[in-house]
Amino acid sequence: MELMDTNLGLVEVQKLEGHTDRVWSVAWNPAGDGVLASCSGDQAVRIWEQSELSRSWTCKAVLEDVHTRTVRSCAWSPSGKLLATSSFDGTTCVWQNFDSTDPEGMKAKSKVYHGMHLVHCLQHACGKDKSVWIWEILPKNKFDCAAVLSGHRQDVKMVQWHPTMDVLFSCSYDNTIKVWLSEDEYDGYNCVQTLSESNNGHSSTVWAISFNAAGDRMVTCSDDLIVKI
């Protein structure tokens, strides 16, 4: 494949309008091409779909009137059937598309209250109370808190599961990245490593973590204006 010959560059394909406040996060549906979720300060989440014929994007659903403050982030489950959204209102909502032919059928399946200010991501939540919560999905739409991980000294900005291993990474306003794993079934999750300035970490708030598909590389970006891989 002549990758070197093509002119690599980013070209804006389409501008999706609809949100009335800052958009904090977007997430691609892992199950297939053409579905995107976005969440915003306007307290709503929008689902966008790409038409197969025209390749253009339209807003298929607006999930509103559930969160009462900024929706900070959204994430799809690996199957692509569930969407979790978290908000400054201290809750995480899990949404399911009940009728796949009717995208308007996305309903809040259950609402989980955390009692914190900022909540994050699918099956794990991190927040302004400096802790990370891990949730399990049980049958019949119930959620159970599997663990609460403390250790960060300031608000946790983002969490991310390793793509292949059962290891959780969290990053925080306290400038560190923490690695959590569960040594055995009964032990719960423990912080096995902290990446801070002293061991090649960042010197300011770490905002985000991401992995490549293989899981052998991790990228982090920080308020110290550096992206590290």
Next chain:
Amino acid sequence: MVTGLINENPIIYPKKERRVRTDSNNTDEFAAEPIDQLEIFDILSLDIKDPEHPYSLEELKVITEDSVEVDDETSHVRVTFTPTMEHCSMATIIGLCVRVKLMRSLPPRYKIDIRVAPGSHATEDALNKQLNDKERVAAALENPNLVEMVDECLLPSDE
């Protein structure tokens, strides 16, 4: 509990005489003029009151014309303010007021950085970090009590 103001006797400075702007050549109202330092300073100095006293930030020399650095082409503005006292606990409110005022006055393409003048505050680094954390700022601005305080400071003064 500390009763009374943080700064009981602030030093008041005379207001600066405004330079007359000479852009009589430009009569096209819709032409976008590059935003410059003086314009931003005017926005900030006239309309932000100190949280404790009925004086503007300019009169208390919390901000001066030189404390505004703006680059219209890169849409970046940085304001460096000097709290009147080293342990001023109102510094976060002042910083928030400056940010809100700029957010409401400048085009959305602008990136705003606020910081305290180096050496002017006891917890300078922590303060700067908090003032520029977009998430914390957004969460703060959803707090009705804080918004009320900010709006109080931003009420137009009757000149």
